[in-house]
Amino acid sequence: MSRLRRLQLHSRFFFITCNLKRGVRPLDDHEFKLLAKAPTSVRRKVPFALCGYCFMPDHWHAILLPEDGTSISDILMRIKIATYQRISKARECPQPIWQSRFYDHILRWRSEFDQTLAYMHENPAVKGLVGDSVDWTWSSATWYVNRTGPIEMDDVRLPLLALDRI
Numbered sequence: 001m002s003r004l005r006r007l008q009l010h011s012r013f014f015f016i017t018c019n020l021k022r023g024v025r026p027l028d029d030h031e032f033k034l035l036a037k038a039p040t041s042v043r044r045k046v047p048f049a050l051c052g053y054c055f056m057p058d059h060w061h062a063i064l065l066p067e068d069g070t071s072i073s074d075i076l077m078r079i080k081i082a083t084y085q086r087i088s089k090a091r092e093c094p095q096p097i098w099q100s101r102f103y104d105h106i107l108r109w110r111s112e113f114d115q116t117l118a119y120m121h122e123n124p125a126v127k128g129l130v131g132d133s134v135d136w137t138w139s140s141a142t143w144y145v146n147r148t149g150p151i152e153m154d155d156v157r158l159p160l161l162a163l164d165r166i
Contacts, residue, residue, distance in 0.1 A: 038083045041082060052140045057129075076102050
C-alpha cells in the first residue's frame with residue numbers, strides 16, 4: 001500500500017478526519033470530555049487556530065489552521081497521543097485507539113470553508129444522534145450560535161464573500 005505524501009503541511013485551513021481503529025469501542029460522553037481537553041492543551045505547545053470541530057462516537061472532524069510553520073501532522077500526532085493517554089487510562093486498557101493515518105483536505109475557498117463547517121455541524125443530526133445540530137454538545141455549532149461550548153474557537157479572518165475564486 002502506498003503512502004500519500006502531504007503536499008502542504010502548514011499555513012492553510014485543513015479539514016481533518018481522525019477515525020478510531022477498527023474494533024475499538026465507540027467513544028462515550030465521558031471520553032468526549034477527555035477528547036475536548038486535547039486541542040486546548042496542544043495549543044499551549046504548538047501554534048494553531050481551531051476553527052471548528054465535531055466529535056462523533058467513531059471519529060472526529062476539525063478545521064485547523066497551523067501557524068508559524070507548525071505542520072498539520074505534528075498537531076494531529078500531539079492530539080492523538082494526548083487523547084490516547086487520557087482515554088486508555090480511563091478505559092484501563094493501553095491499546096491504540098486511533099488509526100495511524102488521518103484524512104486531511106485543504107480548504108481553498110471561503111465557500112469550501114463554510115460548506116465544510118456546515119457538514120461537520122450537521123453530522124450528528126444526520127446520523128440521528130440529535131434532532132438539531134445545535135443540540136449536540138460535542139461540536140462547535142453552539143459556539144457559532146452563542147459563543148458557548150466545551151472548546152473555545154479561534155477567530156480567524158476570512159473573506160466576507162463566499163466566492164469560489166477571488
